[in-house]
Amino acid sequence: MSLRCWVLYDSAQYAKNKWFADRLVEAGSEYFEAVLIITERLRFGTEDGRIVFKYDGINTMPPDIAISRTIWPQLSVALELAGVRVYNNSEVSRICNDKALTYLYTAQHGIQSIDTKVFDKRFESECGAERYPVIVKSSMGHGGSEVLLVNGDDEYRTAVEQIRGDGFVEQPLCEPAGRDVRVYVMGGKILAAALRSSDSSYKSNYSLGGHATAYELRDSDRELVAKIIGAVPAEMDFVGIDFLLCGDRLLFNEIEDVVGTRMMYEVYNMDAAALFTRYIAAKEGV
Template identity: 30%
Template sequence: MEIYNGWLIVNSYFNPAKFNSLYKVLEESGEKAGLHFSKWTSDQRPTIVGSIAKEPKPSFVLFWDKDVLLARTMELSGLRLFNSARAIQLADDKMETALKLAEAGIPTPDTIPAPICFPGCKRNPTSAEQAAKILGWPLIIKENKGSFGVQVHLANNIREAERILTHIGEHDCLFQRFISASHGKDLRVTVVGGKAICAMERHAASAHEFRSNIGQGATASARAITPLEEKLAVDAAAALGLDFAGVDILLGKNDDERYVCEVNSNPQLQSTIDTCGINPATNIMWHIRSQIKTAE
């Protein structure tokens, strides 16, 4: 089997210990598919805008970061990234995600962008009050960028909304309708190469917690997905142009009511491996290999 050499790009600053096991899974899975990685942090691969990648250049770059500007610069130099810079950009910004999903006709919770707040300015809670008149209380307030559920908040009234907005400050954020039927639970579907390969239902650690992120202490169990859930997950990944993704789906009052909440361009795979007994990295690597060979 022909061996292809590539780069694994990871963030220079955010590298908790648990990520080391993830990188090991990616590298070992790559070897089985004939893909050999050299791992670099983003600051170890400075790239001049408009430059051409020097030979011998990698056959591919597995970009396990959210540094969109570096990703775009690398693509401009002639490198093939998985996922692409544009796909990462759309997935990393929750407002961009909502816009793209709505454009594709994919159901999402009703979303209103919060007014932009320039540095040195103070957010006016009136924006939340106006949004709540349309979306109702309680109201989800999210920073446009964030991971592990940390930047997602639930405001039960204007006083809580004001406190949350003061905390968010000048960071871009949005208001979203709270899907009460999915309080503390959701569905994570892993999609690779246009196929849903596995799914797990996640449940919050307590009845008081509305978020179901594993990073917030949630538990998970593998389960089969319905044709509707499969279609939503696959369509969402396709709408954002993602080669692979973790698609989060909120559950409605009945089986015909589902909402794509978020789409992750570099999902943390260990919880999926532990819960579903499937290693999505294997599917990712064979997908990358097929794309490389198709492009030859």
């Protein structure tokens, strides 16, 4: 009997990434009974001392495995406690979707990033940097969202007000701005690396209009990637590790749990959905 597989998307990410979501279901169907699950239609909780799931209001058995393409660590935990193997797992989701935690875990292993100050709105009576410009980021931002360039105290306060949630970090602006490198990693192995750049913004995200070209990693870069993989105390099935490009040196920036894949297709002609589902099938012994 085939393993049942949920491909989890929230409605906004599905609308934005419909082609890839449908391709994941298609590729996964070669190995599993793969179905798309929109998280707004999914409910979970406890009844009579059991973890229960409902989809469109109807009780449903949890799957055998789940591919999580949404950021909801509690859902991943609920599935795991119900015996489901989640790709990426809840610990990866918890750490990598919190920039402050990511910097702390990597710094513990001596991995250098831009000097970072960690804040929580609940404990800040005044907002402002010692010197400008700085970048203010939501701890929980994703895909370039809630990353704000700030040039003064008034802008700083406005930026903090715009950030959803309480946690945020502050970093100096890395020059030249608008250039970074993404390294795609699956099961601890490097798949590809791409240089992202923007002519008009301090953000280089490809999904926000940046340019992308293939990037050749040096041996020292590969060693740094391996060190970052080892710094996260959970197996990262498929992630993007992002670096700022400062001169010719890579400086760790963040880890994308729900990593975008457009550059894999357009720069390298790699079918990320096929690679990921084949990897999962091998892990599951299918």
